[in-house]
Amino acid sequence: xxxxxxxxxxxxxxxxxxxxxxxxxxxxxxxxxxxxxxxxxxxxxxxxxxxxxxxxxxxxxxxxxxxxxxxxxxxxxxxxxxxxxxxxxxxxxxxxxxxxxxxxxxxxxxxxxxxxxxxxxxxxxxxxxxxxxxxxxxxxxxxxxxxxxxxxxxxxxxxxxxxxxxxxxxxxxxxxxxxxxxxxxxxxxxxxxxxxxxxxxxxxxxxxxxxxxxxxxxxxxxxxxxxxxxxxxxxxxxxxxxxxxxxxxxxxxxxxxxxxxxxxxxxxxxxxxxxxxxxxxxxxxxxxxxxxxxxxxxxxxxxxxxxxxxxxxxxxxxxxxxxxxxxxxxxxxxxxxxxxxxxxxxxxxxxxxxxxxxxxxxxxxxxxxxxxxxxxxxxxxxxxxxxxxxxxxxxxxxx
Numbered sequence: 001x002x003x004x005x006x007x008x009x010x011x012x013x014x015x016x017x018x019x020x021x022x023x024x025x026x027x028x029x030x031x032x033x034x035x036x037x038x039x040x041x042x043x044x045x046x047x048x049x050x051x052x053x054x055x056x057x058x059x060x061x062x063x064x065x066x067x068x069x070x071x072x073x074x075x076x077x078x079x080x081x082x083x084x085x086x087x088x089x090x091x092x093x094x095x096x097x098x099x100x101x102x103x104x105x106x107x108x109x110x111x112x113x114x115x116x117x118x119x120x121x122x123x124x125x126x127x128x129x130x131x132x133x134x135x136x137x138x139x140x141x142x143x144x145x146x147x148x149x150x151x152x153x154x155x156x157x158x159x160x161x162x163x164x165x166x167x168x169x170x171x172x173x174x175x176x177x178x179x180x181x182x183x184x185x186x187x188x189x190x191x192x193x194x195x196x197x198x199x200x201x202x203x204x205x206x207x208x209x210x211x212x213x214x215x216x217x218x219x220x221x222x223x224x225x226x227x228x229x230x231x232x233x234x235x236x237x238x239x240x241x242x243x244x245x246x247x248x249x250x251x252x253x254x255x256x257x258x259x260x261x262x263x264x265x266x267x268x269x270x271x272x273x274x275x276x277x278x279x280x281x282x283x284x285x286x287x288x289x290x291x292x293x294x295x296x297x298x299x300x301x302x303x304x305x306x307x308x309x310x311x312x313x314x315x316x317x318x319x320x321x322x323x324x325x326x327x328x329x330x331x332x333x334x335x336x337x338x339x340x341x342x343x344x345x346x347x348x349x350x351x352x353x354x355x356x357x358x359x360x361x362x363x364x365x366x367x368x369x370x371x372x373x374x375x376x377x378x379x380x381x382x383x384x385x386x387x388x389x390x391x392x393x394x395x396x397x398x399x
Contacts, residue, residue, distance in 0.1 A: 015134045018191050019142045022126045023149030025089050025184035029119045030153020032096065032177045035161045036061060036112070042170035047105040060109055061116040066352030069120025073345040076125075081132075081195045081341065085125040089185045092118030096178040100171040123150075124345035131331050131340075132195050139331065140274025144324045148267035151320050155260035215333055216343055218393040222283065223326050223350040224357075225386035229294055230319040231351070232358015233379040234259065237312070240372040244298050245305040258309045259316035266317030270324050279325035279332070280394050286325070287387035289318045295380025298373045323347070358382075 036057050044054045076084045095115035102108040123146075130142040157180075161173035233240075237259065238252035273282055293315035301308035330343040362375055370378075 016138075016142070016145070018133055018188070018193075019130045019145050021184055021187040021191060022085075022130055023145050024187070025092075025122060025181055026126060026146050026149030027153040027157060028177050028181040028184065029092070029123060030150040031157035031161055031173075031180070032092070032115060032119060032153075033061070033065070033150075034154050035158045035173050035177070038158065038162045039165055039170045039173060042165060043105075043108075046170060047108070049105050053105070057109060057112050060113040061119075062352055062356070064113040064116030065120040066349045068117035069124055070342065070345040070349050072117065072121045073124050073342050076121075076341075081125055081129065082192060085122065085129055085192070085195075086185065086189060088118050088121035088125060089181060089188070090118075091115075092122055093178050093181040093185060096174045096181065100174040100178065120345065120348060123348055124341050127327050127344045128331065128341035129192070129195055131328075133193065137275055140279070140324060140328050141271050143327050143331075144267060144271040144274050144321075147320060147323055147327075148264070151260075151264045151267040155257075155264045213333070215393070215397065216330065216346075218389065218396070219326060219329055219333075220346055220350045222287065222386050222390050222393065223323070223347050224354040225382055225389065226287065226290060226319070226322055227351045227354025228358040228361065229379040229383040229386065230290060230315065230358075231355035232362055232382075233294060233297075233376065234319075235355075235359040236362050236366075236372070236375060240298060240375065241301050241305065241308065243372045244302040245308075255305075255309060255312050258313045262313035262316030263320035265313075266319070266321035267324070269317065270321040274324050274328060277325075279329035280390065280397060282325040283322065283329070284387060284390045284394065286318045286322045287383055287390055289314060290322070291380045291383035291387055293318065293380075294383055295377055298376035302373070323351070 037055075040051060040054045040057070043049075043057065044051055047054070072088075073084075092115055095111045095118055099108055099111040099115060102111055127143055127146055130146050131139040134142045157176075161176050164172040164176060238256065241252045241255055270282075277285075293311045296311045297308055297315060300311055326347060327344050330347055331340040334340040334343045358379070362379075365375055365378065366372075
């Protein structure tokens, strides 16, 4: 009995060591997803293009990430998931190396789009692989470690990359992303086992039938609404603080750091809850807290800007933590059908689509004359609608 327990513990430790390597790749992804925006002024000067053109590097990466990953995952046979994971990470690393070596802005656009495809496919397959190599009761913890890697890449990796870019040029940030991704690839090539195939083999066009699953659609819609509210308002966070804060606030950096630090903490603080609380109930609790934090932020900032650090940190924490129960729910729901990885890829697409819709919607409201207070309240209301939808999803699941 004692030997069996020790063997199980060793097996769990080895499995989470592999999950850690996958999370290292996610760290590089988190950097790549957000560092480009900070590099735009340097890239603008390097290639002599306007800011509006340089900003399209973010657009092509995001579109390739959000649209390309579900298509690639859909056509990937389940028995080839290990190879697919390594190829996706390899493509991401190679595209970042090529981006750093690009001789023209057109080539840089092309390589960023390929990096986006590789990133999206890797994250979806990485989450599916993480849940496949650990015990069922530890899946939430594995997903939390993955999302913690993403959050860490955003909160810690992006400032480091931008600092290197200021010292050594904009390509230094991409070289750092490539090195971290390369280390992850090497470790996974050596340590990642063949992944078990969940459920029966499914032809790629049959895998799209998951869109007829009302539970999957309900989960994706909650993720979409959360992204519209959270990531959409984040686009205007600095402008909101500068507009509503009394006394002429000129620098929103501490609040942006609070949002990022909250996201990093939330990704890890959700770990003890992920495997103990049902994913649907955990999602509901997170959506309620998100609605409150978003609605309170502009009023706290208008009263006393430093008080807004708390709701902003809570907003970041629950916003990042949300995808742990969401992805856990999708994997649990679709693993028997063999398309859990595709469900995760669609969830990531919902997040990117929601971010774009939220940013666009905020711009429309401001152009129509809405105040920044109204923008925060609207974001909170959208999150509240998402919470109400999750109540409906839970009731449907009981039937």
